[in-house]
Amino acid sequence: MTNIYAHRGASKYAPENTLPAFELAYEMKADGIETDVQLTKDEIPILIHDENVKRTTNGIGFVKDFTFAEIQELDAGSWFSKKYTGTPIMSLEEFLNWIKFKPLYLNIELKNNKIDYEYIESIVFEMVQEHQLLDRTTISTFNSESIKRMREINQMVEVAYLTSKQNNKLVTYAKDLGANAIHVNYRLLNDRLMNECLRNDMKIRVYTINRYPSMKQCFHLGCNGIFTDVPDKALSYRIKTLG
Numbered sequence: 001m002t003n004i005y006a007h008r009g010a011s012k013y014a015p016e017n018t019l020p021a022f023e024l025a026y027e028m029k030a031d032g033i034e035t036d037v038q039l040t041k042d043e044i045p046i047l048i049h050d051e052n053v054k055r056t057t058n059g060i061g062f063v064k065d066f067t068f069a070e071i072q073e074l075d076a077g078s079w080f081s082k083k084y085t086g087t088p089i090m091s092l093e094e095f096l097n098w099i100k101f102k103p104l105y106l107n108i109e110l111k112n113n114k115i116d117y118e119y120i121e122s123i124v125f126e127m128v129q130e131h132q133l134l135d136r137t138t139i140s141t142f143n144s145e146s147i148k149r150m151r152e153i154n155q156m157v158e159v160a161y162l163t164s165k166q167n168n169k170l171v172t173y174a175k176d177l178g179a180n181a182i183h184v185n186y187r188l189l190n191d192r193l194m195n196e197c198l199r200n201d202m203k204i205r206v207y208t209i210n211r212y213p214s215m216k217q218c219f220h221l222g223c224n225g226i227f228t229d230v231p232d233k234a235l236s237y238r239i240k241t242l243g
């Protein structure tokens with residue numbers, strides 16, 4: 001079955017990567033949650049998609065130049081709607097404590113393809129391990145070198161190579177890096193790629209799937225997962241198409 005991951009939480013309905021978006025995804029009965037991690041100046045992993053806080057908070061500047069205490073002062077909700085004014089940015093630790101006793105898969109995306117945060121792999125890995133969540137966590141990144149570093153840290157954790165680039169050798173490329181899953185842009189999905197994944201025991205999940213035709217294709221091809229801003233829509237459509 002294709003697992004439905006709420007992309008940055010149920011991000012169509014609540015501010016992305018915040019507790020209200022995660023709570024909504026949980027209430028909607030999503031199978032998992034996808035979130036993005038960057039590091040503050042004092043090396044605290046926090047949940048935010050962009051390197052700069054400008055788009056999704058009332059602040060301005062790069063995450064790497066803020067201390068965690070400064071990050072906590074920001075409002076990450078009012079850009080989305082007045083209703084969410086005062087919603088804070090979450091730390092990864094807060095997120096792991098929230099998800100720990102809920103039946104949800106996790107996809108933690110390391111946002112280290114533009115800024116290659118030193119030690120982000122070990123900081124995130126150790127935190128997930130401490131919370132005993134390794135068996136339902138996938139750590140993903142667009143950064144090939146980071147995949148290799150993560151695999152050196154641990155042999156067992158599921159690591160996914162993220163890409164939107166066409167590459168006929170994508171599956172073997174990802175395998176050689178040490179990945180055991182690929183997370184691909186929907187444009188890359190086709191029968192040939194699915195067969196390659198099956199042949200190489202490589203999981204495949206697809207982003208960002210918000211419309212019925214792409215949902216249908218992913219469900220019918222048997223992708224391992226989709227990332228969607230609308231988990232409610234995907235869940236009801238999965239029941240309708242697959243029974």
Ligand code: G3P
Nearest residue numbers: 007034036109183207227
């Ligand atoms: O993890 C899948 C997807 O989230 C990757 O793209 O830009 O939404 O982080 P982006």
Ligand code: CA
Nearest residue numbers: 034035036109
């Ligand atoms: Ca992401």
